Amino acid sequence: MASNPLSRTFARRLTLALAIGGLAFAPAGATSAQDANNSQGGQSNQGQTGSGSAQTAPDTAKKVPQPGTNKPSALQQNGPASVADLSAKLLDAVVNISSSQNVETGDGGKVAPPKLPEGSPFQDFFNKFFDGEGGQMPPSGKVDSLGSGFVIDPSGLIVTNNHVIENADDVEVTFTDGTTRRAKVLGIDDKTDLALLKVDAKTKLPYVSFGDSDSARIGDWVMAIGNPFGLGGSVTLGIISARGRNINAGPYDNFIQTDAAINRGNSGGPLFNMKGDVIGINTAIISPSGGSIGIGFSIPSEIASSVIGQLRQYGETRRGWLGVRIQPVTDEISESLDMDHAEGALVAGVVKGGPVDNGSLEAGDVIVSFDGKPVKEMRDLPRMVAETAVGQTVDMVVLHDGKRKTVSVKLGRLESDDASAKDKKSDDTKKQSDNRILGMSLAKLDPQARKRFGIAEDVEGVVVTDVDPNSAAADKRIAPGNVIVEVAQEQVKSPDDVRKRVASLKKDGRRNALVMMADKSGELRFLTVQMD
Structure with a gap:
């Protein structure tokens, strides 16, 4: 999470903090020596022989293993498989991003600091500008933000989170060799929290490519590289804990959840699969303290690659628009509509002049499939429509008056602000x-x-x-x-x-x-x- 306190961080006990991202593996422990006092074979069995002399039975006691006498297994000797070769190939393509915003604060009059809860992530920000209770605030100042990013083209195209560079007056990119270059913002998308930057590259830069996040499974190993707490390139390892997470960060939430450590400063950094492909952009964490507790969220590449492609081509996003107002299908609604189970998106209204303002859809219809993909719940539909090209004609399966029908619709373009x-x-x-x-x-x-x-x-x-x-x-x-x-x-x-x-x-x-x-x-x- 970028250290910028103006980023989208919530001051509450369980904070959903924007990651403005390891899992340390302990070698398998060597088997400890058994206590000699617990061995069972050191006792003597005495008996009378024919000659009356006493004889001792053979010693059957188990010998205590001495250190170094047992050869350790490969796992005990070397630990889990190393990711050193993989990380070495990827580190140079991951960059640190710093941005600053000039803040005009007025005439520098006496200003009382706001009341904040104890331990609020905004406290450091206010300490910077206020000198105690009712301190003097300077007439201007700078708000700094630190985050991560990664090169996707050798010419100098860099992907990061929008909240890392949001409202910034200056953006600088630092590479692994210490080189710093000023970056230009080519485009942003606040709905998915993505941004595309460009630096002037004198030589071809190391870069990485987007992979297929759809094929990633829960339990797959992933690796995060970023700039946690401003420390520079750091590598952490974990697994995919869940998919399709909705954390109410935006209208198109579909996050990958991972336990790979993601901390402040990891925002905008890549989440790699074990092939070295970027399958996510690290964005947010759940944490009571601002540090990693093993619950981090990444924007899947299936969403990011499409958005970045549009920012690269147009400098803006051009999303499809259906022109309907929708709401969830609850169990009560599904029962009243005589549906087998709750699914789809209920049409609550049709926008006048929109793509379906021709009677093809009506209030009360339930959209259960879009372009051949099932709409399992309401929040699936806006993302599906947004990812479809403007002007494309798609087929939708709609439940109308208890019967299913197929409707063909030519999508319009969603305005940057909203449909209305x-x-x-x-x-x-x-x-x-x-x-x-x-x-x-x-x-x-x-x-x-x-x-x-x-x-x-x-x-x-x-x-x-x-x-x-x-x-x-x-x-x-x-x-x-x-x-x-x-x-x-x-x-x-x-x-x-x-x-x-x-x-x-x-x-x-x-x-x-x-x-x-x-x-x-x-x-x-x-x-x-x-x-x-």
Whole structure:
């Protein structure tokens, strides 16, 4: 996880931390010598012979093995199979990435630091800018981020996580030989948290290639290489613990879970299979302390390769769009629709002017198959559609009035903001009057709002009453009941305050707004929200 405290890290007891990634194998222990006192053969059996003399029976005691007398097995002698040869081939293609953002903090007046929970990952950030309680804040400063990346083309194309370089004014790449080069951002995709960089390469660079993450199985060995805690190229080993994980990081979650150690600074680094192919990009961890506890998440190459290919070709993503609003099919819904079991995505509405606004789909239909692939649950469909080329015609199997039918649809293009971007722009004046800002409906935090959302009395700010599910705010996991405490490091108390701060940021040419959010209990987190 990049050390940048502005990355998508949650300040809560069990933190889902963006990995802004070993498993150490102990050699098999040598068998310990048995205690001579426990041997059973050292006793004498005495008896009377014909001559009356006593004789001792032959000694049948087991001799205690002496050190070095037993030859150890190959496993005892050498440990598990080494990955030294494999890692040696790959290390030079993995790079360290540092980015910095110039932060304008105003006139340098006296500012009280925000209240943060003990052990919050943001504490170091505030210690850097505040000198004790009510300290003096400098008029400007730099926020630094450290992460990892990997070269995918000898000409200097580098893949990393978007949160490693998000909003950065400067991005530098450091190679294993110590060479540092400034990088240009060719494109980003915040929905999958991927970014493509370019450095000027005077010679051909070592590079790695994407592999087939679909063929990876639970239990397969994997290796992570990255820049944990800013230490430089480090190798860790583990297995694939699970696949298809949804950690609510974005609309297309389908993470590989691994126990290979992933820590702060590993974000953007590669996850290799034992062939040396990149099957994942290390992105997030679950950890109460910010360090690895063996639960890390990687973006599978099946998603990453497609996104990076579009960023390379167009500088942006061009995703397919179906033009429907969907919701999960619960057991109750499946029973009411006389389905054998809960599956698919329930069509809750059709977007006017969209690809299926011709009667081919209706509210209440259930999409159970898309382009020959089963839709097992609702969250599968957006990813399938997004990965399909714009303008392609696909067949869908739909459950309509209890019967299955096949529908052919020519996909449109998903706008960068959301499926209803055009409607948003045309309805901007109305949204202003409705206190809708950045895809959120806002209201003053009055007693009625506190009671409605169960917000603690010591929380102050502007309450979020509704969030457009397709907005940038939703992508950042802002939810009704959250409270906006500050925008661009200025306190806000009304929706109008938020609007003014956003307008000021736009006037200054900013693309994103830095927002301090509080949950119902008052725990804080920073995030950046893209402005229209």
